[in-house]
Amino acid sequence: MARINRKWDPNYFDHVVMRGNNRQHIFSNRMDIAVLFHTLNYANTKHPFTVIAYCIMNNHFHLLIRSPEVPLGKVMGLINKQYSNYYRKKYNYTGYLYESRYFARMVPDPIALLSVSAYIHQNPVATKKPMVKRMENYPYSSFRLYHRNIESPYPFLDLTVLPSLLPEPYDTTRNGYTKFCEDFQHNEKIKKYIKATSLNH
Template sequence: MARKRRIWLPDTFYHIISRGNRRDAIFREEVDYNMFLHFLHQVKQKIPFELASYCLMTNHFHLQMRSLDQSISKIMSLLNKRYADYFNNKHGVTGHVFEKRFFDERILTSLSMLKVSRYIHLNPVKAGMVRDPENYQWSSYRQYYHVSDSSLLNPNIVLDSFPGNEKEKRKQYHEFLNMEDDMIQSEQFSITR
């Protein structure tokens, strides 16, 4: 039976998750994380996309992205193939690095953009790897918290949901990350506050 074709909507952000085969580690050493980010840069040069946030965990990764010209599937196919070839060669293994196809979910509202970014940045905290998202070096959170130039990431896509100047937006995003989940789900929270 043929696989169901993915729907790609241009100008739509997606939450993408790709997991290691059998939930095995896909990042074993620091160099693995760096190589993945290097391949992400390479793929962006070949197939332009916008990246709002990311987090590389031990056995999976999250991307919050939209493609500008071609489908997300083309980007992910190229990225996962390059990384799988590197990983198998580096670690002397063969076979599938990633389990099945990547997961993707469309993000349709500004509030959903904030929630997905929050989920991505809090992933290492919820996994018990760090107490504060700023202490996890393999996510984009540090670029949200501190001003930095990145040709890979554009945090303003998410930060612009908040009012004020750049410093105020970063502070509000940090506060948003530290909110209780039930407060964000309630009607009390509004991005236009």
């Protein structure tokens, strides 16, 4: 049976998740993660896109991404192929690297964008055994950049969008955004989102 084409709207962000097959590790060290970012940079030169939140875990990664020029599937296909080729060569790996096609859900409005980004950034502290005590201590998440007010190190990463969407009483600044994420850490909306998308660990 042919695959059903995913919905794509160039005006909306999508929450994308890519998992390792059988939840195996697809990132073993800093070099692997550096190669993923190199791959993202390369893909962005071919099909420009914008990411406003990311988190790279051992066996999966999250992107909050908008592809304005080509269907998102074309962007993700290039990213996944490039990284898979690297991984197979480096680790002499055969078989399927990824669990299945990437998960993607369109995010419909500003509050949903803020909520999904908070969920993405909470991954390292939401595992059964937290990887870090605080979100800003995890080195492979964009939350650290927001929290420390670091300029974007990647041409595809825009750190201005999420703060600009904050509702009152939050300031529309990076400090306001990090406070929003911290307030949402134990919020029921996040728990419902995790349950609905089966992304819990």
